[in-house]
Structure formats: C-alpha cells, structure tokens
Amino acid sequence: KNTRLLGRFKVVGELMMDFAKGRKQQLIRAKTRGARGKGASFDDLETVDAPAPQAPVPPPVHKVNTDSANNIKKKNAPPVSLTEAVDRLKKARENIKKNGYSGKYTDSDLIDIVNKGELNDRFYFRLIFGSADTIGNNSLGFTRPSGRAPYWATTFDMAENADSDPELLAGLFGIKDFDPDQPFSIAIIDMEKMPPQTERESFIPTYENMASFGNRELHEELQILGADMNDLMSEEMSEKYRRFVKSYTDAGGNIYDKSSVYKYSKKYTSDEALQKNLQARHIVQIEFGANPIFSGNGLTKVTPESRYAKEIGQEYGVVETFTFERDPLSLAELEKNGAAKIIPAKPIKGK
Incomplete structure (x- = not known):
C-alpha cells in the first residue's frame, strides 16, 4: 500500500546486490591469499529513513454541520432553545x-x-x-x-x-x-x-x-x-x-x-x-x-x-x-x- 516507497527500496536492493558481489569477491581474494576476512557487516550500507506507515484514510462521511449557515431558506427562524x-x-x-x-x-x-x-x-x-x-x-x-x-x-x-x-x-x-x-x-x-x-x-x-x-x-x-x-x-x-x-x-x-x-x-x-x-x-x-x-x-x-x-x-x-x-x-x-x-x-x- 506504500507504493511511494518503491523508489527507495529499489536503491536499497541495488546496494544489497553490490554488497553481495563485493563480499563474494572479498572471500575469493581471502581464500587465494589465505587471509581471514571479517564477518559480514551491513554497517557500511547507506540507511534510508522511511516514513512511519500511515493508517488508511476512511471514506468520507457527510457529517451535519451545525455551525455554518444553511443555504436553504427556512420558512421561519429556528428556535434558540x-x-x-x-x-x-x-x-x-x-x-x-x-x-x-x-x-x-x-x-x-x-x-x-x-x-x-x-x-x-x-x-x-x-x-x-x-x-x-x-x-x-x-x-x-x-x-x-x-x-x-x-x-x-x-x-x-x-x-x-x-x-x-x-x-x-x-x-x-x-x-x-x-x-x-x-x-x-x-x-x-x-x-x-x-x-x-x-x-x-x-x-x-x-x-x-x-x-x-x-x-x-x-x-x-x-x-x-x-x-x-x-x-x-x-x-x-x-x-x-x-x-x-x-x-x-x-x-x-x-x-x-x-x-x-x-x-x-x-x-x-x-x-x-x-x-x-x-x-x-x-x-x-x-x-x-x-x-x-x-x-x-x-x-x-x-x-x-x-x-x-x-x-x-x-x-x-x-x-x-x-x-x-x-x-x-x-x-x-x-x-x-x-x-x-x-x-x-x-x-x-x-x-
């Protein structure tokens, strides 16, 4: 329902793919050199603050407006009490x-x-x-x-x-x-x-x-x-x-x-x-x-x-x-x- 966030999640997805490719290459190099690579970390990924989800807006209900003047002309003035x-x-x-x-x-x-x-x-x-x-x-x-x-x-x-x-x-x-x-x-x-x-x-x-x-x-x-x-x-x-x-x-x-x-x-x-x-x-x-x-x-x-x-x-x-x-x-x-x-x-x- 939050389609407005798709663009941002696309960026996150691309970053995840880049991370996976980079990590794979790092492991290959480590194996070749006999080095020990650090454990996987997401710390270097860019963070995106998504807005808090909003509750769905209910359909409009036509409420009675007791404050505004009525557009229909009354036959006589309304009571006051x-x-x-x-x-x-x-x-x-x-x-x-x-x-x-x-x-x-x-x-x-x-x-x-x-x-x-x-x-x-x-x-x-x-x-x-x-x-x-x-x-x-x-x-x-x-x-x-x-x-x-x-x-x-x-x-x-x-x-x-x-x-x-x-x-x-x-x-x-x-x-x-x-x-x-x-x-x-x-x-x-x-x-x-x-x-x-x-x-x-x-x-x-x-x-x-x-x-x-x-x-x-x-x-x-x-x-x-x-x-x-x-x-x-x-x-x-x-x-x-x-x-x-x-x-x-x-x-x-x-x-x-x-x-x-x-x-x-x-x-x-x-x-x-x-x-x-x-x-x-x-x-x-x-x-x-x-x-x-x-x-x-x-x-x-x-x-x-x-x-x-x-x-x-x-x-x-x-x-x-x-x-x-x-x-x-x-x-x-x-x-x-x-x-x-x-x-x-x-x-x-x-x-």
Whole structure:
C-alpha cells in the first residue's frame, strides 16, 4: 500500500546486490591469499529513513454541520432553545386544529434540500415508541449487541408544523399500520449540547452516503460475505430485497432471526451472488435500521393509507436524518444534560 516507497527500496536492493558481489569477491581474494576476512557487516550500507506507515484514510462521511449557515431558506427562524421549540409545537397544534395541516416544504423543496447535501439545523426531532414517563432508561436509538445504536429522525424545522401528533407524524414519516392505542413520545434534540462521550455521526441517508459510511462501519461483516455496500445501495437491489423480505415474512419468518434469514435466502434463489447480497442487505437493516421501505433518496414517502394523506397532499414527507451512535447515553441523562427534551405525543383526531 506504500507504493511511494518503491523508489527507495529499489536503491536499497541495488546496494544489497553490490554488497553481495563485493563480499563474494572479498572471500575469493581471502581464500587465494589465505587471509581471514571479517564477518559480514551491513554497517557500511547507506540507511534510508522511511516514513512511519500511515493508517488508511476512511471514506468520507457527510457529517451535519451545525455551525455554518444553511443555504436553504427556512420558512421561519429556528428556535434558540428547547423551551422555545416546545412552545412552538403548541402553537402548531392550535393551528392544525383551526386550519388543518399545512407543510412548510413542497416535494421540489425537499428534493432541493437533499441535493444541497447538508443539514445545518441545531435541533432534531424524533418520534419514539413508548410513553414519555417510561422511556427514560432508553437511548435515542436501540442499542444492538454490537454496541451500535443508530436512529432515524428529521430536523425540528421539517416536523414543526406537524406538532406532536403521532398519527400525522407517522403519515409524514412513512410509518404504516399506525396504532392509536400505541403510546408515542417526541424527542427534541439539541445537537449543540449533545455530550461528546459517545461516538456520533449524522448525515442525510442517501444511497451514496449510506454506502460510504457502511463500507467503513460494516467492513468486517461485509468482508466475510464478500459483499460491498455500493452493490447493496441501489434501487435495483432495494426492490430485490423488498421482494425477498415480503416472501420471507409471508412464509412466517422472523426478520430478526439472522440464521433463519440466511437459510431462507438459499431456498429463495439459487444465485449465490444474490444470496450473499440479500444476507448482507439484511445486516444493513439489523445494524442500521434501513428496512425494506428505505428509499435511498434521503426522503420519507407519505403513507397513502394515513388519514392525513390528503392534507399532506404530496409524495414526500420530510428529509430524513441518520444518526449513528455507539454506547449512547440514556434519554434521562440527555435531559439532565439539557441536550434533549422528551414530551408526550398526543393525537389530535379521535380514533
């Protein structure tokens, strides 16, 4: 990997050859004269100080820049604190009750934001299963046995007009089979106050960004299967994986049973390359949460069955954010540090 050193090693090789030739001639002369030659020594060879080997540079990850100004014009100024963010959600609720839901951004606006490639928002917004008074010991993302705890969210700016209505948010986020009896909570996250104890990276989860990050973070798992994230992150592979998961779950399979998924992939297709890619794509789902509805364009698709679908009135809901954490802090710890605020998510419409 250090090809820049080949020139120097060529010089060393030539010196070694000269040394060997000279030593051979010296021994011949010594034998002829009956002299005793000195033992071989490398002391007279020129030394070359090679630079210390450098660690390979990881692929770039598109991190969220919370300091620079956003190139996309916001519909209104961002909040300056968690308290203001909560107050603004209350106002949004009153507006929904009075005038119905109206989003800030059109489909073309959302696509433009993704194409810009950066989210510079300070406050993030996440819908969480469970009531606000019982989830304190949980983290923002579910921690896997590997220690990875990623979570999918959006920015406060994207979700503000939807208030804290879990049904409306589920429609915007593409969540199917919304259950009105399921308790939900909202986490408003202040990214500027998130403590540095945990490893953290955030970006818009496009195919390109996920491939770049996954090839680094899942390198060992993918290497065992001989798979590459660039092959997994495409619309073609997404469609193949959607069909595979549907077939597997229709047959009664548990998507979280890794060995069962692997066995089924061998029954599903005789194409060994496809088997490996389906198995690798399953790892991406389990470790990153990129399930079969992951679109790869950085946007959520509005749930057509949602009661809010007509009010939303467009194909896409919000720009998604993918945040990766390892060994994260609990929600209670984040609240104590002033980095997050957890509030109940209350539906506006009745059942």
